[in-house]
């Protein structure tokens with residue numbers, strides 16, 4: 001339909017559209033102005049290294065404070081931003097904001113930290129994504145290995161040359177690559193032969209109910225072994241209970257992430273969390289390790 005800011009026109013479409021369609025329309029049409037008006041912000045979820053009990057990486061998760069609808073989650077608006085193309089400038093903002101936060105942390109002495117950023121396929125197709133990344137890293141004076149890009153399996157199943165080339169170029173720069181929501185893409189995992197990746201993030205749906213959930217336990221153990229045999233690091237996502245954490249540690253996952261370790265945090269709370277974590281992380285791990 002035709003976009004118009006005329007009042008009468010607005011009334012007409014309002015009466016003919018369902019609530020869901022109206023909501024989508026509002027989101028579609030306010031993406032651009034929201035980006036200008038800084039209505040987006042990032043939350044950061046720590047990822048803990050099981051060996052050290054310390055945060056190795058934190059993941060950027062976008063939030064939208066929509067002027068009409070209030071807080072909107074990425075599961076609702078990322079798809080829309082991909083359709084409209086706004087994901088390209090939005091994704092660039094996420095990258096640069098994430099690197100800015102990482103730089104602050106490095107400057108405050110935490111040079112071991114990395115940031116992981118979710119990227120959409122549309123961003124990879126956009127011209128010179130690899131160059132955008134390299135100039136941002138240069139701008140912030142950060143080592144490429146301190147940035148991890150999270151892509152989903154569905155982006156890799158078709159063996160698209162353009163995507164493979166961009167990912168290979170990024171990796172040649174030293175940027176890390178992870179497969180997000182691993183196991184949910186109902187795809188062949190043969191892309192693991194073609195493309196070298198650094199990290200597999202096992203989806204939360206396989207973690208739920210461990211160790212009692214037998215199918216999940218079998219699948220998770222197999223995925224962890226596969227990753228390790230291929231020299232790929234494993235992160236288990238969505239750990240919500242201490243039973244799940246204990247099971248995952250037994251299965252030798254390298255890193256863990258989830259509400260049980262930490263909720264996604266504001267930048268201020270991330271700084272507090274990191275400043276207090278030595279004690280906290282050790283306490284968490286002490287639960288699960290046999291006394292020395």
Ligand code: C2E
Pocket residue numbers: 045060061062073074075078091094118119120150180181204237238239240257258259260264
């Ligand atoms: P994801 O990358 O798989 O991120 C994990 C999601 O699970 C996040 O939801 C996080 O808040 C949530 N989560 C973390 N731990 C737990 C847990 O223990 N239990 C439960 N129930 N949930 C947990 P969120 O922030 O709503 O993001 C949803 C998805 O939106 C992300 O899934 C990612 O695919 C996408 N997304 C988020 N930020 C961005 C972004 O900047 N760019 C792009 N392209 N996608 C993004």
Ligand code: MG
Pocket residue numbers: 059118150180
């Ligand atoms: Mg992710």
Ligand code: MG
Pocket residue numbers: 180181201203237
């Ligand atoms: Mg995920």
Ligand code: MG
Pocket residue numbers: 181
């Ligand atoms: Mg997910």
